[in-house]
Amino acid sequence: MKRLRVTYQPKLRVQAGLPSMVxxxxxxxxxxxxxxxxxxxxxxxxxxxxxxxxxxxxxxLDIYCKYREDPHMYTVQIESSGLxxxxxxxxxxxxxxxxxxxxxxxxxxGVSELALGRRLTHGPGSVGSIVSELGPExxxxxxxxxxxxxxxxxxxxxxxxxxxxxLSIVTIIDVQVVNGG
Numbered sequence: 001m002k003r004l005r006v007t008y009q010p011k012l013r014v015q016a017g018l019p020s021m022v023x024x025x026x027x028x029x030x031x032x033x034x035x036x037x038x039x040x041x042x043x044x045x046x047x048x049x050x051x052x053x054x055x056x057x058x059x060x061l062d063i064y065c066k067y068r069e070d071p072h073m074y075t076v077q078i079e080s081s082g083l084x085x086x087x088x089x090x091x092x093x094x095x096x097x098x099x100x101x102x103x104x105x106x107x108x109x110g111v112s113e114l115a116l117g118r119r120l121t122h123g124p125g126s127v128g129s130i131v132s133e134l135g136p137e138x139x140x141x142x143x144x145x146x147x148x149x150x151x152x153x154x155x156x157x158x159x160x161x162x163x164x165x166x167l168s169i170v171t172i173i174d175v176q177v178v179n180g181g
Contacts, residue, residue: 027072028072048163051124059159084151
């Protein structure tokens with residue numbers, strides 16, 4: 001494998017929506033064999049600010065490589081039709097589904113509303129409430145039934161962060177060893 005030193009070169013941020021296929025990068029070792037595995041969720045910084053997913057960036061930044069010995073940079077393609085931006089509530093049909101699920105869960109529990117989850121543990125807003133109530137695995141399943149395959153958000157550094165909840169939308173394109181991880 002070719003050794004790679006990754007540096008940041010800014011591109012335009014995604015303002016509204018994503019292209020149908022997104023090229024993204026993951027630095028680490030969240031794999032079992034040649035597939036990503038949810039057993040590694042939370043192994044990096046320990047935070048899951050976008051919920052219980054495998055995290056990717058749309059820029060090949062090596063900022064997360066510091067958590068790994070002999071890190072690898074995975075280049076992937078992510079099918080984005082089920083990715084949800086919880087900050088702006090886009091796409092709208094996913095927002096409506098998530099809100100309806102939270103209301104349904106609250107009714108089943110006999111409460112007026114679900115408590116918000118802890119942002120850096122469960123994820124943002126309504127998704128965090130679902131994760132807090134159901135736990136990571138059942139929440140990924142419930143959100144998948146709504147069509148939510150992951151969350152994304154624009155970062156101030158110009159990249160988009162994506163937390164994938166359904167690994168079938170990820171295809172590994174390339175793997176390179178990162179120097180200086």
